[in-house]
Amino acid sequence: MAQEDVFKKLVSHCKEYGFVFPSSEIYDGLGAVYDYGQMGVELKNNIKQYWWQSMVLLHENIVGIDSAIFMHPTIWKASGHVDAFNDPLIDNRDSKKRYRADVLIEDQIAKYDEKINKEVAKAAKRFGDAFDEAQFRSTNPRVLEHQAKRDALHERYSQAMNAGPDLDGLRQIILDEEIVCPISGTKNWTEVRQFNLMFSTEMGSTADGAMKIYLRPETAQGIFVNYLNVQKTGRMKIPFGIAQIGKAFRNEIVARQFIFRMREFEQMEMQFFVKPGTELEWFQKWKEIRLKWHKALGFGDDHYRYHDHEKLAHYANAATDIEFLMPFGFKEVEGIHSRTNFDLSQHEKFSGKNIKYFDPETNESYTPYVIETSIGVDRMFLSIMSASYCEEQLENGESRVVLKLPAALAPVKLAVMPLVKKDGLPEKAREIIDELKFHFHCQYDEKDSIGKRYRRQDAIGTPYCVTVDHQTLEDNCVTLRNRDTMQQERVPIAELNNIIADRVSITSVLKTLQ
Numbered sequence: 001m002a003q004e005d006v007f008k009k010l011v012s013h014c015k016e017y018g019f020v021f022p023s024s025e026i027y028d029g030l031g032a033v034y035d036y037g038q039m040g041v042e043l044k045n046n047i048k049q050y051w052w053q054s055m056v057l058l059h060e061n062i063v064g065i066d067s068a069i070f071m072h073p074t075i076w077k078a079s080g081h082v083d084a085f086n087d088p089l090i091d092n093r094d095s096k097k098r099y100r101a102d103v104l105i106e107d108q109i110a111k112y113d114e115k116i117n118k119e120v121a122k123a124a125k126r127f128g129d130a131f132d133e134a135q136f137r138s139t140n141p142r143v144l145e146h147q148a149k150r151d152a153l154h155e156r157y158s159q160a161m162n163a164g165p166d167l168d169g170l171r172q173i174i175l176d177e178e179i180v181c182p183i184s185g186t187k188n189w190t191e192v193r194q195f196n197l198m199f200s201t202e203m204g205s206t207a208d209g210a211m212k213i214y215l216r217p218e219t220a221q222g223i224f225v226n227y228l229n230v231q232k233t234g235r236m237k238i239p240f241g242i243a244q245i246g247k248a249f250r251n252e253i254v255a256r257q258f259i260f261r262m263r264e265f266e267q268m269e270m271q272f273f274v275k276p277g278t279e280l281e282w283f284q285k286w287k288e289i290r291l292k293w294h295k296a297l298g299f300g301d302d303h304y305r306y307h308d309h310e311k312l313a314h315y316a317n318a319a320t321d322i323e324f325l326m327p328f329g330f331k332e333v334e335g336i337h338s339r340t341n342f343d344l345s346q347h348e349k350f351s352g353k354n355i356k357y358f359d360p361e362t363n364e365s366y367t368p369y370v371i372e373t374s375i376g377v378d379r380m381f382l383s384i385m386s387a388s389y390c391e392e393q394l395e396n397g398e399s400r401v402v403l404k405l406p407a408a409l410a411p412v413k414l415a416v417m418p419l420v421k422k423d424g425l426p427e428k429a430r431e432i433i434d435e436l437k438f439h440f441h442c443q444y445d446e447k448d449s450i451g452k453r454y455r456r457q458d459a460i461g462t463p464y465c466v467t468v469d470h471q472t473l474e475d476n477c478v479t480l481r482n483r484d485t486m487q488q489e490r491v492p493i494a495e496l497n498n499i500i501a502d503r504v505s506i507t508s509v510l511k512t513l514q
């Protein structure tokens, strides 16, 4: 199946089974805003728990906070967001649609890549085993022509972005490449303008006393402005980290690809404060720790790659993304940045407060350097859903849709089903749930045939199902079915908790990180 079709199916699956709904749907929705349903919220909470525990439980020098969404507006001046948190936008006069100029150009670069890949795929098919891809790429005239155009475009684009960005330069590239609006099909473009991504509102009841404030576009600044509070009250010694999970808001110009790019989303960020001069060593460590955290979910190492940034933000001295293979290619899920002492120094300057660290071992004061790990909960959710979604052909000719979610993250861990709705079987099933519900999330289901009930649980990713039959009333044993292998085994009720609890707990995944 084409990856685009897989993605469409995934989006409708998310809706059909209560994972993700478009926000305000009965009013036709609100662009790039989504709600999580009864299954989605469980998965999302489990993701957050996995992250939080890996940070705060496994590292004795990392603590958490929960700072407010509203913050003093000067914070965003100090952080650079008021002046520089912009995207270059361009409108098409005919369709009245708005685009990010940089994204239009990046899509054009991707088109050249696609053309090259098509040539390679065609040749690979033609030559079979004898195909030498490297040689083909370096000698085939059509490939070379596309490659030269692509490289020239990439170079021009990088120059324009690095020069401010150079807005006229970006527009000229769009005109020269004859990029058309996908809706109107025309090249009738406006000038390119800078667009600030922060949402603003007013705080205060009187018109003249009201203050313009922003909805935070990242959670990190809440950590920076609390750095001293936490360091002092927690008697933290460098190196130490502060973790936070919370909502962030960005007025994205082009919001596409479902929950990949939203206007209201959630971040899990950790700022790790270190001694100046040690930051690159810590950056390397955190790169490795974070990749291990992702890989521990078991989707396979080929689903991940690092993307080191060539162009660094002015305050950073190293940055990388962890990318995940989504149905629409490798995409950033997490950023790891070495942010120097930029943020703390800026807050020191703008607030006039001393926020230096006094090192009792060396008797010196300094502004700590910071390594940041920043991951979007929603993107993580999307990556997990897309890697878990499978359509399987069964031996009996039927097919099933199954979400092969890591058991530790699955919304429901165990479904308990009486074979029939009579003869005391429902009561026995309820008894099992009443015992196990304290340990993990269970669901009771008595409607329809057992086969249909299994399919429903497969579709929401429940790793285990238990069937209670007449024999159960005699021997206190049940049939335990495994979601992935579909194998069934007969087990005593008294052992269910022992068998399942460990396999579905977040703790079991956390242990692999040590």
Ligand code: ATP
Binding pocket: 218, 250, 252, 259, 260, 261, 262, 263, 265, 266, 267, 332, 333, 334, 335, 374, 375, 376, 377, 378, 379, 380
């Ligand atoms: P992008 O280049 O995709 O816009 P970014 O580099 O601006 O992302 P960061 O500012 O580094 O992203 O934010 C850290 C993480 O927050 C990202 O890796 C991503 O997982 C998440 N994130 C950022 N913007 C959004 C958004 N609009 N919707 C959902 N998640 C987001």
